[in-house]
Amino acid sequence: MTTTPTTTQSLPPSKGKLWLAAIKPPMYSVAIIPITVGTAAAFGETGLFDTKIFGTFLTSAILIIAWLNISNDVFDAETGIDKNKAHSIVNLTGNKSLMFWLANAFLGLGILGILLIAWWQKDVTVLSIIVLCCALGYTYQGPPFRFGYQGLGEIICFFAFGPLAIAAAYYSQSQEFSLLSLAPGILIGISTSIILFCSHFHQVEDDLAAGKRSPIVRLGTKLGSVVLMVTTALFFFLIGIFSLFNLFSFWTALVFLSCPIAYQLVSHVNKNHDQPAQVSNCKFIAVRLHFFSGILLTLGLILPKIL
Template structure:
């Protein structure tokens, strides 16, 4: 069925990771008694549309560039396999770009009143749509130049968490950048695993991801740094806003990250990283929930 093909193209397993920023920002707003359901629902829908848009654009762009081929180790892409035509995929990309714009516009206009703030968030929103598309599409896709990690950190970390928090509270504190950076770093860690898995094919296809530039050994050290610094930033935030011992409950998730680091350190078969990619995504989502709720309790 065509529906199953499109669901496969949406890559639903990536959605929990994308939602981590909305969950984190919203729960931190709840900890300040400034949570708004309409803002939460619209940040979730906008984030989902943007992530699906990014997945579809990635599917299309990697096929056009030739990066998606029989040597790729990840899940089969629907455009490269011929299950969806390039024209159909371009239409789908346009549809989700439109849905992202509509949902984001509703979020901005219902969440803000000040015209300067509205313009600023609109710029962020348009930039998010462009970033989702330009990762692998166009003459000089930034994902092929090794800048994917930076964009993930910014849009699914700093802007995703701090922006969500601001839309709820209409307040900004530099401290919010700590949990925002945590989600951004862990999200970059997921992308790093993805690129470690595909290092051989990416290198041969001219896709110069950060992993290709670093090499597998240094990419493992980089991954270790991303995860450890992410946790340390969360600890620093907790220390600053400490009220009770229940705020440390998120430390129960640390074995999940420790196990991930151990597996990555020992890995010698890129294909085996596919399962770790899924696990780190879900661990990050779980962490965002537990950390946020710990700040509420």
């Protein structure tokens, strides 16, 4: 006599789903939003907008993020931290060398676009800033630095995708700097760093095994959830402060329409911070917060000039 098992195991993800997770389409918002917000800040203050430069810059930023995502998987494969990560692009292809050179090809194409902007403008300022951003991005996982393994990734992320990227996008339109662009740079830096911070909650064991001292490894998941709540609250508090001191117009209050996403993120992490399977999707909620708050901030920056 045979018996039917009373429990079933969940089926592993399909190859297509693993490839989708490896490519990380939602993560490309970290390329789109800084360039869009920086361009909007320049338009809002100067009225200048060059569609050719904006399109070229946006395409280059997406290519550079492709380099960053693929090269990070390559560098993680070297340390063994991704041995349990089925959607690592290196694990999927089984060819670390090919992925390394593909990443470099994306970087080369991205820098080529920035070189075009420098040639059109007869000015290497934007190129210099983006090269600095790429250098910072490399130090996150790349040897011999691997600063992300020391828990410094969020700081790198803040500057590279916040003040520096916003300043580069602003300058690409106006060929001048403005202290007013620092305010949106700080906000986008914070919202981008929140994405990276959230990516650590579900992989504490793997990080510990590989010697990676991420912020969540250092703080613990409970305190980490508190830090996330405070940082998210700070993001919206700063919008109010910047508006109060006339760095922003009242239109930037549109960003508060993203509060429900922020509440969902904070409450989800607070409830599931120590349950890797349940909290693993929090980084995608953080991506939604980053994207929609960035789009709303863009509207808040350009509407005063349009109206």
